[in-house]
Amino acid sequence: MRVSHLSAALLVALGLSWSSATLASETRIPDSVVKDATALRDRALQDNTSWKIVESLTSEVGPRLAGSEGDARAVAWAKAKFKALGYDKVWTQDVTFPKWERRSEHGEVLGRSSQELKLTALGGSPGGTVQGEVVRFDDLKALQAVKPGSLKGKIVFVDILMPRARDGHGYGIGSTVRRAGPPAAARAGAVGYVMRPAGTDWHRNPHTGMTRFDDQTPIPSASLTNNDADQLARLVALGKTEIKVALDCGFNGMYTSQNVIGEITGTTKPDEIVALGGHLDSWDLGTGAIDDGGGVALTMAVGHLIKQMKIKPVRTIRVVAFANEEQGLFGGRVYTESQQKDIRKHQMVMESDSGPGMIYAFGGNWAPEAGAAVKQMYDVIAPLGIAYEPLKGSAESEMGLMQARGAASAAFSHDASLYFDLHHTPDDTLDKIDPKALKQNTAAYAAVALMAANAEGSLGSGPEIAKPER
Known part of the structure; x- marks a missing residue:
């Protein structure tokens, strides 16, 4: 869109920035990206990567009480798994807490x-x-x-x-x-x-x-x-x-664990981030399959599937396996503080930490000028049986802290009808995960993450859209 020099001068006089005036028309998802996201969605529905990851985590590591030997094994596992999945960069953040x-x-x-x-x-x-x-x-x-x-x-x-x-x-x-x-x-x-x-x-x-x-x-x-x-x-x-x-x-x-972070580097805007996550720790009674092995697995699978399909994200896709969520969001607090100066660089954040039950609704938090682009995201995931609830819901747990600081977010509502039968109990084991639901979750997160990464324009992250976590 072209704006005359006179119009630009008028905007300045009114105290408006050029970018804020033109952003509404710029924040769109190109047709080619919608096509790629649709193909990614369909690929994820046929793919077993998420299942293989959560099977590996719950079998080879098992319970992951923060500060335990299982916690240390989980950190080593996550580093190796990100590398095996083809992530371009793997790094960690120290997280210290009472044991x-x-x-x-x-x-x-x-x-x-x-x-x-x-x-x-x-x-x-x-x-x-x-x-x-x-x-x-x-x-x-x-x-x-x-x-x-x-x-x-x-x-x-x-x-x-x-x-x-x-x-x-x-x-x-x-x-x-x-x-x-x-x-x-x-x-x-x-x-x-x-x-x-x-x-x-x-x-x-x-x-x-x-x-x-x-x-x-x-x-x-x-x-x-x-x-x-x-x-x-x-x-x-x-x-x-x-x-x-x-x-x-x-x-x-005291004990020091780590957030483990994997990245698929963006092509032309590598400093801008679409961040996904789940928490790597669990309680010790079960093997932490639904809380939150499934969340770690499906978000790890997103970057892998994008890489496998040879789709080039414009922005960096970052997946965080957070340390010690269960005892007070310790890993999330470390990550959020480390990113405080870069909230605007987070194009969108999302997390899976309410069990990988079937997603039945999609919402989140974004600037008004991003509404059309987010509706394009929804249109791609609607065939998965998901309703649209714009500007409702939380990014969940650690990414909810980022949302509270002003990061634009995607919020996925998972069917929790049975989740609290298993939550924090000895029954939280791999057999409780529904493979079909896990694939649906992976498909939805992957499609939305790719479209956010390749959107033309910002989704509006900044303190002005800060929304407290619920």
Whole structure:
């Protein structure tokens, strides 16, 4: 588009930049790129690369608790895997954090109805053996309102059922109980804490996950299974019930892991980035297949497929296998801080960290002038059974931190109906991944990443479009 010198002078007088005035017409996806993205989508639907990667990770490395031997093996694995997949550049970022270890755990009902309770320590819990009378709460606010010190010698039981939902919104309830319950119990003087799990299954598999204590002295804190929570609730209803919780776990110094990063270098705009990712760590109870082996695998597969099809991305496609997401987004914080001055260079960010269930909607965050280009992206992935929800959703987890700083983002809504049956449990294993869904995920991420990389114009990254992570 041509603009006269007079028009340009007028724009300056109005305080508008030439680029902001012309950007709307420039941000489009060329027809040739749409054609390549469509072919890439169809290739991904027939390709097993994502499956082979997650099979390798969960079999050869296994559980990857941050700071463990499995974590170190995973970092070495990721470096080798990026190279084997043909990435042009592989590099790392150091990520340092407190090292939490789990060694053993046991729970039991004492007295007239003595029996085992299946439970697991919450990440961040201290070790210790405690016993006491159970005080049950079916409302977190009621616990938080208890007078400090009034539950001295008791064990708090927060009994709130997490609802099942396709969009996974029930996790907001479960994770809040996990994070806020233990410090509230400690403030009230309790010696221990147990909770109904942040999970939707009815197997006797407890769900772990991170908790934190503010200024309170930490107390042993654990998650029951839904079955055992039911049992404990029935016993409390019958009368005074005492339980024993024995945990051998806790923090043990500091540990340095690494974000592992692979890049397919852009041809004419190599300093501009389309960034994808998943987190390399997992909890230790399962093998971290859905959380987040599948996310690591499908994003790694994107660059490989583009390279295999000999498609040349204009911008660099960067895939990040993040360190220690589970205990506080440590790797994401390191990456985001390292890129703070380069937010505008991130054309688009996206992540897979809500399980590789079928994607049912596509949204994200971008500047108004990029709307037409993003709609072109959607048109390519619509045949995958995906609805359009413009300007809704989060880039997820670590890339959500980038979105909060102003990076344009793609948000994929994954069917989480069954995800929280498996999340943070011993059941998070390879057999739970649906190969068809994994291919659909790979196809969607690959097509959108390629079109973002080869778009004519910016998608609008910058502080002015910053959108907090949800």
